[in-house]
Amino acid sequence: MRNVRVELDHAPYDIRIGRALLDNVAAIVEQLPQQRVAIVSNETVAPLYLQPLQVLFEAAGVQVHTIVLPDGERFKTWETLNLIFDGLLSARCERKTTLIALGGGVIGDMTGFAAAVYQRGVPFIQIPTTLLAQVDSSVGGKTAINHPLGKNMIGAFYQPRLVLADLATLDTLPAREFSAGMAEVIKYGLIDDLAFFEWLEAHIDAVMSRDVDALGYVVERCCQNKARIVAADERENGQRALLNLGHTFGHAIEAGLGYGAWLHGEAVAAGMVLAALASRELGQINDAELARIKALIAKAGLPVESPALGAERYLDLMAQDKKVDAGRIKFILLEKLGQSYIGELQTETIRAALKAGCAA
Amino acid sequence: MRNVRVELDHAPYDIRIGRALLDNVAAIVEQLPQQRVAIVSNETVAPLYLQPLQVLFEAAGVQVHTIVLPDGERFKTWETLNLIFDGLLSARCERKTTLIALGGGVIGDMTGFAAAVYQRGVPFIQIPTTLLAQVDSSVGGKTAINHPLGKNMIGAFYQPRLVLADLATLDTLPAREFSAGMAEVIKYGLIDDLAFFEWLEAHIDAVMSRDVDALGYVVERCCQNKARIVAADERENGQRALLNLGHTFGHAIEAGLGYGAWLHGEAVAAGMVLAALASRELGQINDAELARIKALIAKAGLPVESPALGAERYLDLMAQDKKVDAGRIKFILLEKLGQSYIGELQTETIRAALKAGCAA
Ligand SMILES: NC(=O)c1ccc[n+]([C@@H]2O[C@H](COP(=O)([O-])OP(=O)(O)OC[C@H]3O[C@@H](n4cnc5c(N)ncnc54)[C@H](O)[C@@H]3O)[C@@H](O)[C@H]2O)c1
Ligand SMILES: NC(=O)c1ccc[n+]([C@@H]2O[C@H](COP(=O)([O-])OP(=O)(O)OC[C@H]3O[C@@H](n4cnc5c(N)ncnc54)[C@H](O)[C@@H]3O)[C@@H](O)[C@H]2O)c1
Numbered sequence: 183m184r185n186v187r188v189e190l191d192h193a194p195y196d197i198r199i200g201r202a203l204l205d206n207v208a209a210i211v212e213q214l215p216q217q218r219v220a221i222v223s224n225e226t227v228a229p230l231y232l233q234p235l236q237v238l239f240e241a242a243g244v245q246v247h248t249i250v251l252p253d254g255e256r257f258k259t260w261e262t263l264n265l266i267f268d269g270l271l272s273a274r275c276e277r278k279t280t281l282i283a284l285g286g287g288v289i290g291d292m293t294g295f296a297a298a299v300y301q302r303g304v305p306f307i308q309i310p311t312t313l314l315a316q317v318d319s320s321v322g323g324k325t326a327i328n329h330p331l332g333k334n335m336i337g338a339f340y341q342p343r344l345v346l347a348d349l350a351t352l353d354t355l356p357a358r359e360f361s362a363g364m365a366e367v368i369k370y371g372l373i374d375d376l377a378f379f380e381w382l383e384a385h386i387d388a389v390m391s392r393d394v395d396a397l398g399y400v401v402e403r404c405c406q407n408k409a410r411i412v413a414a415d416e417r418e419n420g421q422r423a424l425l426n427l428g429h430t431f432g433h434a435i436e437a438g439l440g441y442g443a444w445l446h447g448e449a450v451a452a453g454m455v456l457a458a459l460a461s462r463e464l465g466q467i468n469d470a471e472l473a474r475i476k477a478l479i480a481k482a483g484l485p486v487e488s489p490a491l492g493a494e495r496y497l498d499l500m501a502q503d504k505k506v507d508a509g510r511i512k513f514i515l516l517e518k519l520g521q522s523y524i525g526e527l528q529t530e531t532i533r534a535a536l537k538a539g540c541a542a
Numbered sequence: 543m544r545n546v547r548v549e550l551d552h553a554p555y556d557i558r559i560g561r562a563l564l565d566n567v568a569a570i571v572e573q574l575p576q577q578r579v580a581i582v583s584n585e586t587v588a589p590l591y592l593q594p595l596q597v598l599f600e601a602a603g604v605q606v607h608t609i610v611l612p613d614g615e616r617f618k619t620w621e622t623l624n625l626i627f628d629g630l631l632s633a634r635c636e637r638k639t640t641l642i643a644l645g646g647g648v649i650g651d652m653t654g655f656a657a658a659v660y661q662r663g664v665p666f667i668q669i670p671t672t673l674l675a676q677v678d679s680s681v682g683g684k685t686a687i688n689h690p691l692g693k694n695m696i697g698a699f700y701q702p703r704l705v706l707a708d709l710a711t712l713d714t715l716p717a718r719e720f721s722a723g724m725a726e727v728i729k730y731g732l733i734d735d736l737a738f739f740e741w742l743e744a745h746i747d748a749v750m751s752r753d754v755d756a757l758g759y760v761v762e763r764c765c766q767n768k769a770r771i772v773a774a775d776e777r778e779n780g781q782r783a784l785l786n787l788g789h790t791f792g793h794a795i796e797a798g799l800g801y802g803a804w805l806h807g808e809a810v811a812a813g814m815v816l817a818a819l820a821s822r823e824l825g826q827i828n829d830a831e832l833a834r835i836k837a838l839i840a841k842a843g844l845p846v847e848s849p850a851l852g853a854e855r856y857l858d859l860m861a862q863d864k865k866v867d868a869g870r871i872k873f874i875l876l877e878k879l880g881q882s883y884i885g886e887l888q889t890e891t892i893r894a895a896l897k898a899g900c901a902a
């Protein structure tokens with residue numbers, strides 16, 4: 183079993199990575215302040231993993247409430263969140279009842295936000311079951327729901343007490359979802375881990391065939407990277423923003439196409455290509471490096487071309503993004519291959535990147 | 543001008559108390575990270591105080607967005623909260639835009655919660671305009687909205703950067719609302735400030751006639767008491783629960799009658815009498831002391847008798863309260879006059895208190 187420690191001032195916690203972790207609930211049980219949990223999952227994941235988990239908890243003397251939500255990013259709303267509150271209140275769950283998220287990033291983000299605000303905060307544990315959730319969303323304490331006027335606009339910073347990444351759950355993950363997670367994996371290489379980027383170039387076939395050793399290494403390395411960045415800047419006042427590489431463009435793609443048309447990871451993949459194109463415009467990476475980035479993204483089964491929304495629409499959507507300060511949009515750009523920084527872009531540079539990166 | 547400092551580890555802040563503070567916005571402007579604020583108020587308070595405030599801000603070069611909500615506890619819901627998010631997102635408010643609550647506890651609690659979760663947290667300033675909000679709800683960082691299954695069930699601990707208690711705003715406060723605030727005032731005397739309880743007995747007429755010196759002293763003393771208790775226990779793991787004196791019974795009254803029938807302070811007043819009756823049952827205060835408590839509450843224009851909901855209904859409602867741990871209800875009781883503690887009650891003691899304290 184691999185273990186990554188997230189060193190936060192007030193609430194350090196462990197990410198455990200391995201196969202069949204769910205067969206051993208002891209690690210969770212020892213974290214519970216009360217022998218009572220509420221497991222939140224969705225209609226896809228619950229049939230696969232909820233019942234065995236529930237049986238194990240009950241055998242360990244833990245009372246289990248289950249809350250099964252509809253599946254999909256379009257349900258990452260207040261209305262669905264309220265189903266969690268309804269469930270918790272109907273079962274009279276108290277301040278010491280632990281909320282457990284069993285699912286991908288949508289379940290993790292919603293359950294984490296519910297845990298942050300139910301009775302002003304209850305204990306929280308993550309069991310991420312998608313690659314994206316294991317390498318990204320379950321680490322770092324960002325939680326949120328969407329608002330009709332913007333994605334992840336309502337949320338909280340709220341840390342879990344434990345993250346259990348069971349690689350065995352990835353066996354059932356659809357290929358498209360696996361690829362979406364790979365966008366965030368490749369992101370870590372581009373942010374500041376050239377060695378990992380090159381490891382990925384060399385091992386992309388093993389990773390895509392879900393070789394267990396390759397996967398364990400990928401999840402561990404990504405969690406280490408994210409944990410390091412988050413520990414240095416829990417509240418996103420500075421360097422944490424590097425994790426948004428590809429995301430300013432990516433969010434514009436998601437919003438512009440309507441949430442759900444492209445997966446988050448697909449939009450981030452195309453967004454990273456746009457960020458790379460802008461960096462090339464600035465002369466910071468060359469054509470060969472750009473080609474390597476695009477090749478790795480393509481081998482991961484992800485789009486390298488952005489949808490043709492029109493430059494004006496992109497600019498408008500990006501101006502609404504959260505990463506805006508005094509009207510100026512921040513972009514994460516490549517200083518060189520495998521090293522990124524927080525910067526700004528002239529409108530003409532953005533236009534040039536969009537022209538080169540969007541479908542005709 | 544009086545000043546009370548709230549000493550919290552991460553975010554100490556000042557409560558400024560005086561008349562016509564609103565005429566001086568400089569104290570606010572110097573706290574703003576960006577020359578942009580969104581003022582949240584309601585349909586009653588906005589016509590009285592919003593426009594002059596807006597004019598002063600604009601004269602100081604601050605861009606002002608205003609969000610005016612419907613008035614009432616029954617609007618302390620997700621739907622109304624969403625109106626704040628709609629307003630902030632339509633105006634494209636950013637992470638550094640400061641939210642200002644201008645109103646009573648309902649506006650303060652909702653705006654504070656909105657500030658806690660909008661884009662995962664934006665700066666927040668309170669301008670409480672009811673006595674209750676000035677002595678209680680604006681101090682300590684508790685924010686919340688109601689859920690159909692329980693009051694204040696969804697919320698966050700989120701501290702303001704500044705609280706401006708302008709005593710002049712109390713001039714327009716209806717008598718019933720002023721009395722409701724007095725319930726929380728008297729509460730501080732009973733929690734652990736016998737000297738203040740006796741000061742109130744001696745000066746209740748001046749306070750009820752809203753004598754400016756008496757009022758300034760009351761608000762300052764209450765804020766000092768609350769700030770001390772909150773600083774010692776920000777997250778309500780221990781002694782902060784003393785602030786709930788009268789509230790376990792009070793919340794049952796509010797829920798049992800339907801929110802809005804009785805004001806929060808009225809329910810707390812009757813609830814404090816029930817707590818006092820239970821304490822007398824336990825032999826911890828005597829009949830004369832009970833009579834003094836009831837007399838002060840009555841002189842403040844508040845009910846000393848609780849509604850006849852029936853003991854079973856009270857017990858059931860209290861079992862749903864947040865202050866429940868592993869199924870056991872916590873009560874704040876009087877160890878003696880002017881000194882309270884966190885305890886539990888036998889069901890028969892609760893029944894006896896209800897029998898003595900409820901209308902026939
Ligand atoms: N909090 C953060 O820091 C952070 C970071 C990145 C993304 N996110 C959020 O995460 C969300 C995306 O997460 P996601 O990609 O995991 O999407 P998701 O949660 O929607 O999961 C993708 C799909 O896979 C299904 N699924 C999950 N686990 C499965 C399994 N083991 N087997 C079979 N099917 C399974 C889900 O039911 C869903 O249909 C977005 O809402 C995004 O905003 C949050
Ligand atoms: N956060 C906390 O720690 C805390 C503590 C106690 C109470 N509360 C909450 O506070 C709320 C009660 O607050 P409240 O008693 O201030 O109620 P409120 O906010 O509803 O205000 C009472 C009434 O007075 C009006 N009003 C406000 N200021 C006025 C003014 N200057 N002139 C004329 N009218 C004015 C309001 O519009 C409203 O109609 C409850 O929701 C309660 O849960 C919170």
Ligand SMILES: [Zn+2]
Nearest residue numbers: 366429446450
């Ligand atoms: Zn992402």
Ligand SMILES: [Zn+2]
Nearest residue numbers: 726789806810
């Ligand atoms: Zn109160």
